[in-house]
Amino acid sequence: MSDFRTKSRRAEAAMREVFEATPLQLNAHLSQRFQAEIYLKREDLTPVRSYKLRGAFNAMRKVLAAEPARSLFVCASAGNHAQGVAYMCKHFGVKGVIFMPVTTPQQKIFKTKVFGGDAIEVRLVGDYFDDTLAASQAFCTEAGGTFLSPFDDEDVIEGQASVAAEIETQLGRTPDHIILPVGGGGLASGVRSFFGDAVQNTLVEPAGGTSLKAALAAGQPVKLPKVDGFVDGAAVAQIGSKTFQRLADIAPADVIAAPEDRICATMLEMLNVEGIVLEPAGALAVDALVDVAAQIKGKTVVCVTSGGNFDFERLPEVKERALRYSGVKKYFILRLPQRPGALKDFLNILGPEDDIARFEYLKKSARNFGSVLIGIETSKPENFALLFERIAAAGMGFQDITNDEALAQFLI
CATH class of the missing domain: 3.40.50.1100 (Rossmann fold)
Structure with a gap:
């Protein structure tokens, strides 16, 4: 072996x-x-x-075996590594200072504190992880602690194995x-x-x-x-x-x-x-x-x-992203004639399995056509080809924006 x-x-x-x-x-x-x-x-x-507590356990176990007087461990993490370190600090009865970005969701901060209890302190520093990491390493050097890497450490790798x-x-x-x-x-x-x-x-x-x-x-x-x-x-x-x-x-x-x-x-x-x-x-x-x-x-x-x-x-x-990937939900910009009955005409174009998930006028003016954001959810992807054919035949222009990430961030 x-x-x-x-x-x-x-x-x-x-x-x-x-x-x-x-x-x-x-x-x-x-x-x-x-x-x-x-x-x-x-x-x-x-x-x-x-699995993150495995690496944290093994790294801390080895440090404490070599230097039993070691009492301070430091890490930077916005998630699972923080929780693993917190859990092990409580287990070994040592102090942990865990740096997390200011933007970390409260749920993750709460869980880290629950796992570590009185053994740990959470410090929120930086909007981005690079800032958080730099702050944690500077503190660790100044305080004489042991820094626990989330992955780039031989004892951590051995623990994950x-x-x-x-x-x-x-x-x-x-x-x-x-x-x-x-x-x-x-x-x-x-x-x-x-x-x-x-x-x-x-x-x-x-x-x-x-x-x-x-x-x-x-x-x-x-x-x-x-x-x-x-x-x-x-x-x-x-x-x-x-x-x-x-x-x-x-x-x-x-x-x-x-x-x-x-x-x-x-x-x-x-x-x-x-x-x-x-x-x-x-x-x-x-x-x-x-x-x-x-x-x-x-x-x-x-x-x-x-x-x-x-x-x-x-x-x-x-769920939204899964539906879009599966091809059963799409978003598009529809150019709808600004005349009485135009909306009813569009609704009649929809198939029996097509549901409107989003409908929002993006432009209201005295022009002949208005732009509408439409979200359609259907039962199978091939329904969209038929729907788009019927829209085009009715003379209504449209633009599929389902995979346009820039537009999706603002509109969807």
């Missing part, structure tokens, strides 16, 4: 004093759909509803294929290092934050000029240097970019069909099944559902 596997198994054994192994569950729905034996490694069922150790034990063998989400790379590099070449890997990034793909193309970690923050648990501008060293030889074809709207559809499917609540990053591995469907047929596959810290205030947005 390699040294890394040995250390990862030791970390996993030590974790049993804090929490039980997360379930490895055969999923009948996905197995039938993809004609494979598909298991979910339910990291959304840890005490903090993500305990996921793989559990999978191997629970399955009784190595799976044929494992699908992992990638943000900073801690989980992916740890699990891949544990299994080595014995398992086929598929790594999944959100399309709006493909830091691993960029690093593979450049041969080194590079900072993305722009990141879509929707998949907040994996939307990382630059993959870690230590994690990239462990992922640098992966084939680019084995790294998938998952569209954010498709992830929303996967989240809704898992909620409605399986009753499983996943955050966007937690749904990445399941979402990628459609991309590797041909590769995994007849094989044993493990998808790591990495987190379930989903704020249900986001559910309307998730």
